[in-house]
Amino acid sequence: MHKTxxxxxxxxxxxxxxxxxxxxxxxxxxxxxxxxxxxxxSIEQVRSRLSAEHQKAQVEIDE
Known part of the structure; x- marks a missing residue:
């Protein structure tokens, strides 16, 4: 940011x-x-949890 x-x-x-x-x-x-x-x-735990949440959301959308 300029001073003025x-x-x-x-x-x-x-x-x-x-x-x-x-x-x-x-x-x-x-x-x-x-x-x-x-x-x-760990990053692996985060990825696994996100993947599981995504799959759960996809199942709910498909129902």
């Missing part, structure tokens, strides 16, 4: 909302996972 550019009220509110979400939820979740990684999933 300014945020509109809407843009400023959106930026504040993002920052609040990042600090209030994302950073806290990251810190918690760093402290206890037993809650993490």
């Amino acid at each position: 550019e300014r945020f509109s009220d809407g843009q400023l509110a959106r930026e504040r909302s993002w920052e609040s979400w990042l600090v209030g939820q994302v950073a806290l979740a990251y810190d918690a996972l760093k402290d206890d990684s037993s809650y993490t999933l």
